[in-house]
Amino acid sequence: MKQLAIVVTLLAFGVSVFAQGTPAPTPAPKTPATAPQAAPASKGAKTKEGKTQNAVSAAPRSIAKDATIMDYPEKAGGEMAVLRKGTNDWTCLPDDPSTPGNDPMCMDKNAMAWAEAWMTKKEPKLTGPGIGYMLQGGSTASNSDPFAKKPAAGEKWLKEAPHIMVFPTSKLDPNVYSSDPNSGKPWIMWGGTPYEHLMVPVK
Numbered sequence: 001m002k003q004l005a006i007v008v009t010l011l012a013f014g015v016s017v018f019a020q021g022t023p024a025p026t027p028a029p030k031t032p033a034t035a036p037q038a039a040p041a042s043k044g045a046k047t048k049e050g051k052t053q054n055a056v057s058a059a060p061r062s063i064a065k066d067a068t069i070m071d072y073p074e075k076a077g078g079e080m081a082v083l084r085k086g087t088n089d090w091t092c093l094p095d096d097p098s099t100p101g102n103d104p105m106c107m108d109k110n111a112m113a114w115a116e117a118w119m120t121k122k123e124p125k126l127t128g129p130g131i132g133y134m135l136q137g138g139s140t141a142s143n144s145d146p147f148a149k150k151p152a153a154g155e156k157w158l159k160e161a162p163h164i165m166v167f168p169t170s171k172l173d174p175n176v177y178s179s180d181p182n183s184g185k186p187w188i189m190w191g192g193t194p195y196e197h198l199m200v201p202v203k
Helices: 002-020 048-056 109-119
Strands: 068-071 081-084 091-093 105-107 130-134 138-140 158-160 163-167 187-189 197-201
Touching: 048 068, 048 081, 048 091, 105 109, 109 130, 109 163
Parallel strands: 068 091
Antiparallel strands: 068 081, 091 105, 105 130, 130 163, 138 158, 163 197, 187 197
């Protein structure tokens, strides 16, 4: 747990410095979905170029520029398409079309192993902690149910600030981290399930 805390602190500090040194993005003008994208695209991205540009906006350029870019399958159970072959151990995905927010992500190989287990509803078997970036933020249907497709009755989509995800090889300690996504501090998502992980806000 001490090692995990050190990893979280270093990652949050590094991304915070990166974010402070990066000019705020200028909103892109509204254009047709098939037109070239001048800024990270969200729900309107339909082209390979638009999806790639959106996907790489999830992580620092030093990681994203050499990452493999993959797209979500066209139908449930289908295979993910490779939009661009990378040269490092990172994989970036564009905005998830099933959520209302703009939520691209980039994940290292251990985090991708976690994601593949989650998508196939198998228990993750990680050989080491995984790291993921979502520097555009995101939206999640539930902080407790890893397979919720929409918020429960009376609840709203959880809007997540830009963050890092840490996927541990052991259980997270609820006495150290809460499950409150609105605390402004690192929190546990999907706690008590095989898919629990730590969400670390960076802005």
